Amino acid sequence: GIQVEQSPPDLILQEGANSTLRCNFSDSVNNLQWFHQNPWGQLINLFYIPSGTKQNGRLSATTVATERYSLLYISSSQTTDSGVYFCAVEGFRGAQKLVFGQGTRLTINP
Amino acid sequence: SQTIHQWPATLVQPVGSPLSLECTVEGTSNPNLYWYRQAAGRGLQLLFYSVGIGQISSEVPQNLSASRPQDRQFILSSKKLLLSDSGFYLCAWKVGGEQYFGPGTRLTVT
Numbered sequence: 635g636i637q638v639e640q641s642p643p644d645l646i647l648q649e650g651a652n653s654t655l656r657c658n659f660s661d662s663v664n665n666l667q668w669f670h671q672n673p674w675g676q677l678i679n680l681f682y683i684p685s686g687t688k689q690n691g692r693l694s695a696t697t698v699a700t701e702r703y704s705l706l707y708i709s710s711s712q713t714t715d716s717g718v719y720f721c722a723v724e725g726f727r728g729a730q731k732l733v734f735g736q737g738t739r740l741t742i743n744p
Numbered sequence: 745s746q747t748i749h750q751w752p753a754t755l756v757q758p759v760g761s762p763l764s765l766e767c768t769v770e771g772t773s774n775p776n777l778y779w780y781r782q783a784a785g786r787g788l789q790l791l792f793y794s795v796g797i798g799q800i801s802s803e804v805p806q807n808l809s810a811s812r813p814q815d816r817q818f819i820l821s822s823k824k825l826l827l828s829d830s831g832f833y834l835c836a837w838k839v840g841g842e843q844y845f846g847p848g849t850r851l852t853v854t
Binding site for chain 2: 665669675684720731732734737
């Protein structure tokens with residue numbers, strides 16, 4: 635099946651810093667989503683981005699489908715950005731199910 | 745708008761006891777429904793998914809089962825819980841492209 639790798643696994647930054655999270659996948663996809671899991675476990679949808687670029691406030695994402703990767707950018711980090719960020723993909727042969735990466739744990743220190 | 749409900753929010757059960765977790769979706773019809781488990785603080789494992797009433801696909805062989813008795817209801821069950829069943833159980837739904845998660849049930853098997 636399709637493989638999803640996220641990097642880095644852990645990232646510790648000071649408030650105000652910028653960060654880039656990467657997601658590599660092993661096959662063509664028809665769905666790619668980024669999620670933020672907050673400290674209470676809730677998975678928050680950030681982007682639905684099988685291709686192209688989207689922005690939402692301080693967050694933006696880019697997926698280059700032909701090169702099989704996606705990037706999540708967080709600018710001017712705040713402590714509330716802390717948590718685990720997941721990338722998940724659905725391959726064309728994936729039978730309508732998302733495959734998750736192992737996540738990037740982001741810690742923003744004040 | 746669509747909402748997804750899961751209950752209970754937390755559950756402590758002894759080894760060998762039965763389990764029933766319920767998930768319902770409001771505001772949509774014929775969704776795909778999913779059960780995930782998060783055992784180690786990161787990484788989501790897909791357990792079951794359903795594309796319609798009575799249609800269940802199992803991803804991981806174990807002592808859990810799932811049922812979909814109604815269009816917007818998805819139930820996760822076990823006849824006898826194991827210690828290894830402890831974890832955070834998340835229900836999700838999808839209509840079209842983007843997938844959304846419920847608030848989760850934190851299960852501790854003692």
